[in-house]
Amino acid sequence: MGNLNSIRIGKEAIVSLGQTPRHELKVQIRWLIRRDLPEVLEIERDRFAHPWTEEEFLSALRQRSCIGMVAELDQRIVGFMVYELHKASIHVCNFAVASWANRQGIGSQMVQRVIDKLSQQRRREVQLELRESNLEAQLFFLEHGFRAVSVLRHFYEDTSEDAYLMRYRLDWVDEDFVPEYAPKNRISQYEIG
Ligand SMILES: CC(C)(COP(=O)(O)OP(=O)(O)OC[C@H]1O[C@@H](n2cnc3c(N)ncnc32)[C@H](O)[C@@H]1OP(=O)(O)O)[C@@H](O)C(=O)NCCC(=O)NCCS
Numbered sequence: 001m002g003n004l005n006s007i008r009i010g011k012e013a014i015v016s017l018g019q020t021p022r023h024e025l026k027v028q029i030r031w032l033i034r035r036d037l038p039e040v041l042e043i044e045r046d047r048f049a050h051p052w053t054e055e056e057f058l059s060a061l062r063q064r065s066c067i068g069m070v071a072e073l074d075q076r077i078v079g080f081m082v083y084e085l086h087k088a089s090i091h092v093c094n095f096a097v098a099s100w101a102n103r104q105g106i107g108s109q110m111v112q113r114v115i116d117k118l119s120q121q122r123r124r125e126v127q128l129e130l131r132e133s134n135l136e137a138q139l140f141f142l143e144h145g146f147r148a149v150s151v152l153r154h155f156y157e158d159t160s161e162d163a164y165l166m167r168y169r170l171d172w173v174d175e176d177f178v179p180e181y182a183p184k185n186r187i188s189q190y191e192i193g
Pocket of ligand 1: 047094095096097098102103104106107108109130134136137140143
């Protein structure tokens with residue numbers, strides 16, 4: 001449970017505001033293959049209130065521009081990411097780490113892998129949408145240099161919730177950053193780093 005430095009948000013997220021030294025689990029990152037799907041679906045159902053179905057994973061991964069990646073620890077899948085390659089950007093469609101392995105650096109290793117695919121000549125940015133209520137992931141992406149650049153009203157069909165469009169650009173330096181949208185609700189209350 002939380003302590004004075006943490007707050008509980010929504011279904012399961014504990015957002016901690018303090019500095020806790022953490023143990024990092026080094027994972028193997030590789031392409032997602034069909035037989036990973038049962039474990040991926042287990043993580044998906046564990047982490048999301050409105051999970052993708054198996055059919056949604058399959059139809060996304062059938063697209064030529066869509067790539068699945070998994071993080072493996074001792075032959076067990078502990079995280080996955082599904083992303084699309086566009087001409088000038090990478091779009092993260094789905095991403096989660098098993099809750100038992102949370103906060104041990106696995107998500108960071110996966111995001112870094114995607115950021116490493118950017119290049120000045122070609123794809124210069126990574127972007128994704130996050131639910132307005134998903135403060136845990138917002139803090140995670142802020143920590144990795146992403147910024148909320150706009151709000152997409154009623155983006156999610158299931159609950160009609162708004163989304164933040166979060167973006168990471170290779171050529172951003174903090175001084176240059178002028179958001180198209182400066183969030184004034186929960187996300188702006190926390191200063192990272
Ligand atoms: C977001 C998510 C992928 C992060 O994965 P993770 O492996 O736990 O992330 P890491 O351990 O690499 O976290 C790195 C940093 O992110 C931030 N962070 C992650 N979880 C946090 C939390 N609960 N509270 C505050 N900051 C958090 C912290 O800065 C953390 O560094 P620290 O632990 O040294 O403080 C994971 O929480 C998750 O699967 N969430 C549910 C699914 C989801 O929301 N996916 C994103 C939308 S597609």
